[in-house]
Amino acid sequence: MSVSEDSVRDMLAANLKRARSERGLSISELSRRSKIGKATLSQLESGAGNPTIETVFSLSRVLEVPISDLLDAAPTSGLTVVRAEQQEVLSGEGVDLRRLQRIESGDTVFEVFDQQVRGGRKQESLGHVGTEHTIVQAGRLQVQVEGQEVELGPGDYVGFDAALPHSYAAPDAAVRSVLLLQYRADQRLHLADATPAGAHEAKD
Incomplete structure (x- = not known):
């Protein structure tokens, strides 16, 4: 690409x-x-x-x-079409993510990703800000959140505090899912309003 x-x-x-x-x-x-x-x-x-x-x-x-x-x-208005094949893939140990859209509504921000967990692989996270939502589209997905494990199939949903350590695994074939990351608007840094880089940058 x-x-x-x-x-x-x-x-x-x-x-x-x-x-x-x-x-x-x-x-x-x-x-x-x-x-x-x-x-x-x-x-x-x-x-x-x-x-x-x-x-x-x-x-x-x-x-x-x-x-x-x-x-x-960046948020957009009107009809928005995002072609999966035109989006760069952000890859990890076991997951490939394609960022599709950011949706802002009132005090809530959603980030929408196409998420694929590769077969026989596991992706671990120490945690990050926000709330995580995953909807499985195809395959069997194992989700572990702070030691608690569930297995999801097509159409199943899981949500949890993303600050907790968590992981996704596809024990058999690859898993296709939709990942939504939810934040409060006040958790955002609002980079568009930030002072331009270098104006008061912390030095090494």
């Missing part, structure tokens, strides 16, 4: 630097808190890195911002 100026890599580069500056964190401190190497963070901020699900969710957790504040899924 071709990488445009609106690619995940480019959007993360700009928003990560702004979010870090807004939080007053140096690269060294962000590295310490997120367990992501300084060199990797520098590459991400320069647009040269290769972000993974683990990286983006770890940054979301440490910076306490929704995923969309890092990936900049």
